[in-house]
Structure formats: structure tokens, C-alpha cells
Amino acid sequence: MEALQLFLQQLINGIQIGSVYALIAVGYTMVYGVLRFINFAHGDVYMLGAYFGLFAVTGLLANQTPLVQGLAGLLICMAACGAIGVLIERAAYRPIRKSGRLAALITAIGVSFLLSNGAQALFEARPRAYIISGIGDPFKLNFGALQLILDKGQLIILLAAIVLTLLLVYIVRFTTVGKAIRAVSFDREAASLMGINTDTVITLTFLIGSSLAGAAGLLSYGLTRNNFDPLLGVALGLKAFIAAVLGGIGNIAGAVLGGLLMGLAEAFVGGSELSPFRDAFAFLILISVLMFRPAGILGKNVVEKV
């Protein structure tokens, strides 16, 4: 019974961590799907989301009710991060888009440095923390002798992650914009020959991916009081990137699945004797999955065009 309780509690812990990874991983995967390159600055956009949330909730919306703080804060973070994502694409990636993958990769790393160091200069290096008040004590679910604890803030994160992912899937699957994104992702040149404005589609992809990272930034810190600093985008972005590769990069459902798997692995490894090797496990899982499914769990193997 106690073992079951421990297992279920770690399951809950893992899904809660994983839902944040999933939201960030989606941004990596979308950009990869369309441009075939890894936007390493994505984790730093997520970091900015956490700071925008801090400034929105404790500054602009300080006198509002928690509900208004949460919803308006979410919109502000999504809009600000979306705008930054678009700006990054315009200023840094578009001018070198035809210069090859390596140039793009190095540029992405440069942008990442710019954002994390810029944030250190602007927002101080010390870790910050805040919480949208009124969330209250965690739920305690009792099933006979079994007691599970569910943090309300983290429950909201999970629900928000599900809603945002479903919204994203709807946009990509069932709207004209989504069709255009899929077309560009399938074959950029052919799509452009069919009259699709690929630049607009790429801008849109960055807008959507970055605003999701912004949402994740507010949700994962503003609802938990976890602390964050300007360098957090590097570590968390890396894990989300692994999640995206694990699930099959370029595949949105894969990113969500990869994120959840990473979260679960962290909870179960972290809660065992092996806790110091928690991060090493993330890579171990990545390597073992890639050995058997080189394109990731849900990724499709395609013949390289020559």
C-alpha cells in the first residue's frame, strides 16, 4: 500500500514537471519542423516569460484579483514572448537563412547568450520568486489509507498545458494557417511555388512557439513560487530540447509525449537511490531511444532526398 502511494505520488510529481517540459518542447519542435534547425534561444524566451510574469503580477497587476492576475498575466507573457520570438526571427535568423544550418545554429547560440546575459544586466543575477496569491493549500486526495497530494498551482499548469496543446493541434490540423504551416514543413520550396508566403508562415511559427514558452514561463513559476534566474533557460531549455528529440523532433504530439516522459523519469529517478544521476538519466534515455528509433518515438524516418 505504501509502495503504491509512493508510486502514485511520484507519478503526479512527474506529470507536473513534464507538462512544463512539454510546453517548451513544442516550441523547439515547431521551429525544427518548419526550418529544420534548432532554435537554442527558445529556452531563454521561456526564461523571459518568467520575468515578464514577475513584472506583470507584482507590478502592473499588483492590485488585481488573483484570477485577473493569472489570466491577464498569461496574455501579457504570451504576447511579449511571442513578439520577442518574432523579433529574433526577423533580426537574427532571417538574414542568414540561406547561409546553411551551421550558421543558423551558431546564431541561435549567440542569441541565447545575448538573452541570458542581457537579462542578467537588466534584471539582476540573483534568483527571484513570486506567486499569484489565493491559490491556497494543495488538494489532499484520500482513497482509504491512500493519500495523494496535488498542488493546485501545478494542477492548473497541467490543465493549461493540455488546453494550449489541444489549441495548437487544432490550429495546425484544422485551420488554413495550420495547413500552410504543414505545407511549409513538408516542402518549403513547393509550398512557396503554390503561393504560400513562407516568410509569414515562419513568423507565425515563431509567434506560436514563443508565446507558448511565455505561457510556460508564467505558469511554472508564478503558480509555484519556484525560484528562477537569468541562466535558467539554458538548463531547462536543454531538457525540453531532449524531450522534443525523444518524442520525434518536428512532431507536436511527440514533443508532448517526450516532455511527459522526461518529467516522469526525473520524478522516479530523483525519488530513488540514484537521485544524483537524475540529469544523466535524461541523456541515457535519449541515447537508448535513438539507438532503436533514430527519429524519436513518434518521428517518421524519411529517405533523405539527394
Add this chain to the structure above:
Amino acid sequence: MVMNRKPALLLAGLAALALVWAGCKGAQNEGAGGGGATGQTPDRDVILIGHYGSMTGDQATFGKSTDNGIRLAIEEINAAGGLNGKKLEVRTEDTASDAQKAETAVKRLVDMKVTAVLGEVASSHSMAGGPICQRNQIPMISPSSTNPKVTEIGDYIFRVCFIDPYQAAVVARFARSSLNAKTAAIFYDAGQAYSVGFRDEFKKAFTQMGGTIVQEASYTSSDKDFKAQLTRIKAATPAPDCILVPGYYTQAGTIVKQARDLDINVPILGGDGWDSQDFHTYAGANITNAYFSNHMATDDPNPTVKKFVEAYKAKYGATPDALAALGYDSAKLLFDAMKRARSLNGPDLRDAIAATKDFDGVSGKITMNAQRNADKSAVILEVYNGTFRFKERIEKP
């Protein structure tokens, strides 16, 4: 369909590249306080004192508080005429909460030809900077590194704080006698010498007093979510009567909060690494039943403490923490030794510091023992709804 391993290889390569890149990033934040004074030749009419500390990074409040304390002491010394008319001047080098940077910072201070070095707070940083001072025969006084190994570096390395075995024994005694705890769990930072040393000494003292350690788990400074380990600690049999978290305030604050979220309501104990007002930012304002050992309490009625607290408030507009007090004590004790020393040469100054006896510091009466550690008392502070308050004083046994 033909299997193609190229994307897999590329992605694995990228992941490896990303790892290296993340490693570089961890070490990149260049100091705000550093560098400015490098290369200047020392003025003959001032005595240069070096301070290396974490002015940025996750231990930033440590460095800033210590620096404030040191600068207050130097200001008072200069206002009273300095050393035989010569003014003292502090040069601060940033270690950016990074042991490797600490080494570079001390090298820069040595290049500036400082008379003595003050610093660091984190033991792992002092252990990176100490050997350089020892090699160059420049006395170093660590204000608040509590790991025993720091002064074992050599005969030029001193400290004004108590050491971890003593501090850990104080916490163990508090847990056993004041809290009546029979069992304890330990949740420590595997990457910090301070935390690992504290764990070892607590374990030794607690079991010697008849207690049992029922569970051990570790985290690293970059962790943000501790619920997996805490869930395991909660499930330990027999259940722990208290949990020791001998880490620094950034993680400890979050750990205390997440423990309470998981309905872990036993007392949580820590050491002087908790002492920062930011602890409350990370833990929230509704924490009780958490205690930590410390060097001083600002609500102490002792006149030396009172005078220091008032002077600090007047200069910085904030209440000092223990690190500020220890920074202040390190500078004042150094000056006391300078007055007694035959000359300001390394060996003479070293001998004068070693001879310190009953120095009336803010953090207690300090006597340098043969191991160059300070013999003094400790206090236990209580975390109480967003404040720290004095719980009890524990005299040196």
C-alpha cells in the same frame, strides 16, 4: 522505406554540443564588481585589502552583505585615523558564485599586491582561493567559510566564524534535546563542500547522542523541483522526526516550501547557509517550525552587536545579516592584528593574526586556536512567518 541513421547521428551530435555549450554558460557570468581595478599600482599611502566574494549569481546576497560589512569596518577604521595615519582601502573582486572564478579573483588581488585577503563565504570558493594566498604568503581571513578543510590549506589561512563540525553538533544537540527528535532525514546539496561536510558531522553527532538517520537524499544547486526526493523522505520508515537541509538559502527556501506543500510538517533544520532575507521570498511568508544555527542574532542585546546594527542601518538602510557581521569582524580583526604586527609583511601579519585572543567581535568573543579557527558561541534562529527570530544561544562546550 530505407532506414536512415543520419538524423539520429546529427541529433546526438547536437545534444553533445548543447551539453558543452551549457557547461560554458554555467561559468560565463562575468562579474559586475570585478576587473575595474586590475593593473593599477598600489598607492604608497594606502594599505590595500582584497575581498573576493559572490557579488553576482545564486549566492549574490552573501557577497554583497559581506562586502557591506567589510566596507563599514574600513570606513570606521579610516574615520578613526587608519593605521598610523595610513588609510585602508578595499578592492572587491567578484567570484560570480563559481569556484573557478574564485581562483581567478584571488590571482587578480595578488597582482594588485594586497596586504591581506578577506573572503570567501562558500567553503568551496575559499578552498579554490586559499592555496593562492598560501603560496604568495598573503594572510587570508575567511569571514564565513565553515568547512574545516579551509584552514587546513596552510598557516596563512584563518577564519572568524565557527566550523561545520561545531555548527553541525550544535544543530544535532538542538534536535536531540530541544526538539526531542529520535530520528532524522538528511537532504543535502551533493555539489557543495559545505553541505556534504555538514551532513557528515551532523550524522556523527546525532548518532553519538542516540539518534538514528532514517533517510538520505541529495540535490544539486541547479535543481528547481525537489518533490521527488521529498516524497521519498516522507515515505521513509520509521518516519523522520526532523529533516536536516544543510544547503544555501536559494534551494533551502524552495525545499522548505515544497516540503510543506507535500504535507511534511516536521521541523526542518539548517545551518548558516539559510541566513538571507531572500529565504522568505523562496519559502513564502507562512513558514514556521524551521530552525537554523547562525553566528549572531540582530536582536541580541549585547552592546557591540547593537552598535554594529545601528551603524549598518544608518549606512545601508537595511538590517545586517550574520554575513555582514562576519565580514565586519574579519576586517576589524585584521586591523587589530595589523596594529599588533611588527610589520605588514606576510609572515609578521600572519603571526599577529594567529595570536588573536578574546577579540570582541559582533559575532562573539573570538580567540584563534591552533588550527587557525575561531573559538566562539553559536545561536539558533527560528523561521517565523517571514522573519528570523532568536531561539536560543548555545555556548561552546
